[in-house]
Amino acid sequence: MPIKNYGVLKGKAVKTMLGSNEKPHFQVLIVxxxxxxxxxxxxxxxQDYPSEVLYFVGENFKSEEITKLPDLEFGFTPIQNNHPDIGLDYIRGHLLDRSQMIPLPTDEDGPNNDLNDKFQYYFKQAIDTKAIVYAFGQRWGPEQNQPDQYFGFTPGNGIHDIHMNQGNEGHWQKDNGIWQDGGILLHFEQENRWVAIFLAFQSQSWCTDDNGNAMPSAEHVK
Structure with a gap:
């Protein structure tokens, strides 16, 4: 079963909060x-072994999807029914090759060597230049009369599953689907430059069927 409420959030980054072992998510406030x-x-x-997340960044990203995104309204846009042409699929959309991704820890001593460092670097640029953020994933909320637990705005509201959403086995297999992968695109309008950030788990298969489920490696994606 695909993830519910898949779509893309368009907005501008205002504030960030680093991830930690206890709260292993990098948080960004978007308006x-x-x-x-x-x-x-x-x-x-x-949550699965190996725990390090696979990371890829494209500094000057080019894709057919980015030509359509500037026409979207700000806020959250559902994709599966409203805009099926802008969904992300790492495999079928040929967005990147698995070999381009590297595993990185949440936090590590030293500069520019972990996910907190990478995310902070790009989102600081986005905040400073008022770049437009496009975050693909699953929406939650609005949580009526309940403030956000990190940034305090009301109602709580946001996007998660900002990573590949296919090739899972076991407990997470229920989230498998095609053309519903998560990711982040940053549009630096002054330079007309796009930066893409894509994430996946090492436990996920990159050989999936038409439902996004893992296939034996000898089979091929159609």
Missing amino acids: DENRIGYRIAINTKS
Whole structure:
């Protein structure tokens, strides 16, 4: 069964919060043109072994999807029914090759060597230049009369599952689907430059069937 409420959030980053072993998500406060708040929760650690998350960044990303995104309204846009043409699929969309991804820990001594460092680097640029953020994943909320637990805005509201959402086995197999992968695209409008951040878990298969379920490695994606 695919994840529910898949879509893309368009807005601007305002504030960040680092992930930790106890709370293994990098948190970003996003606001839209109406100053409505959203939180995007980006995984920095897997619950499965190996725990290090696979990471890829494209500094000057080019893809057919990005030509359609600027026309979207700010806020959350459902994709599966409303805009099936802008969903992400790492495999079928040929967005990247698995070999381009590297495993990184949440936090490690030293500069620019963990996910907190990577995310903070790009989101600081996005905040400073007022870049437009497009976060693909599953929406939660609005949580009426309940403030966000990290940034305090009301109602709590946001995006998670900002990673590959296919090739899972076991408990997470229920989330498998195609054209529903998560990810982040940053549009630095002054430079007309796009930065893409894609994440996956090492336990996920990159050989999946038409339902996003893992196949034996000898089979091939159609």
